[in-house]
Amino acid sequence: GVEGRIDHMDLDSTGERLFVCALGNNSLEVIDLRQNKRVHSITGLRSPQGVAYLPELDRIFVANDKGGICKFYDGKSYQPTGELNLGDDADNVRYDASAKRIYAGFGNGGIAVISAANGKSIASIKLAAHPEAFALEKQGHRIFVNVPSADHVAVIDRDKATVIATWKTDGAS
Numbered sequence: 452g453v454e455g456r457i458d459h460m461d462l463d464s465t466g467e468r469l470f471v472c473a474l475g476n477n478s479l480e481v482i483d484l485r486q487n488k489r490v491h492s493i494t495g496l497r498s499p500q501g502v503a504y505l506p507e508l509d510r511i512f513v514a515n516d517k518g519g520i521c522k523f524y525d526g527k528s529y530q531p532t533g534e535l536n537l538g539d540d541a542d543n544v545r546y547d548a549s550a551k552r553i554y555a556g557f558g559n560g561g562i563a564v565i566s567a568a569n570g571k572s573i574a575s576i577k578l579a580a581h582p583e584a585f586a587l588e589k590q591g592h593r594i595f596v597n598v599p600s601a602d603h604v605a606v607i608d609r610d611k612a613t614v615i616a617t618w619k620t621d622g623a624s
Contacts (some may be wrong), residue, residue, distance in 0.1 A: 452489065453480060458500045459543065463526070470511060472499040479513050481529070491529055496522070501544030503553055505567050512565075514541035514555050521555060521563075522577040522612065523570050537563050545587050545594075550609070554594065555583035564612055574612040579606055 453474015454615050462469055468490075469482040479499055481491040497517035504511055509526035519537040523528065537557040545554045552573065553565040560578035562585065565571070579601035587609070594607040599620070606616040 452476075455476075459502055461502045461504045461544075461546075463504045463506065465506060466526075468504075470502045470504055472513070473501050474500060474516070479511070479524075493524060493529055500542045501555060503544045503546040505546060505548075505553075507548070508567060510567070511616070512553055512555075512567075513543060514544050514557075516540050516542065519557055523566070535563075535565060535570055535572060537561075540581065542585055543582065545585065547587055547609070552609075553576050554585070554587070556585060556596075560598070560601075562594065562607065576607055576612050576614065578614065579603070579617075 453473045453476050458472040458474045460471045467484040471480040473480050477496045479493040483490045486601040489615045497515045499513050501514035511524040511526055514521045519539040519541045521535045521541050523533040525532050537556045541555055541557045543556040551567040553567055555563045558579045562576040564574040567572055578598055580598050582596045583599050584597045590621050592609040598605050602620050603617040605614050608615045
């Protein structure tokens with residue numbers, strides 16, 4: 452039932468659910484992997500592009516491109532529990548379970564650092580341009596951010612919430 456493009460996804464491995472950003476439908480689709488079917492749609496979103504499931508809080512975080520509004524939802528009822536305005540083009544989302552922090556790319560060049568517990572902004576890390584993708588280092592405290600329009604990968608120290616290096620990509624795709 453999804454029309455158009457889908458974007459990022461996240462997994463609830465314990466509950467065996469897959470959360471899919473249905474950007475073309477302006478919805479978040481919840482798929483029950485045991486039944487192999489859609490069990491719920493969160494509608495009324497504005498081009499959802501990023502999603503993170505927070506298992507210990509049973510909460511879902513959805514980043515919306517249009518307007519930059521990020522919304523929190525209860526993982527059982529799917530009812531909204533809060534929102535945070537990042538200003539524009541909220542996109543990729545990653546969750547650091549050990550630090551209980553959410554990282555969301557946004558706007559013309561930023562990574563927002565958000566408290567998972569209360570949904571409040573902790574910091575905003577400035578980048579040279581819009582982040583297209585990023586990964587959290589598993590055994591360390593860095594974030595590696597693809598910033599294609601600046602032709603580099605930015606390396607961020609999560610503890611300091613600052614860019615500590617850039618690695619030139621020389622226009623590589």
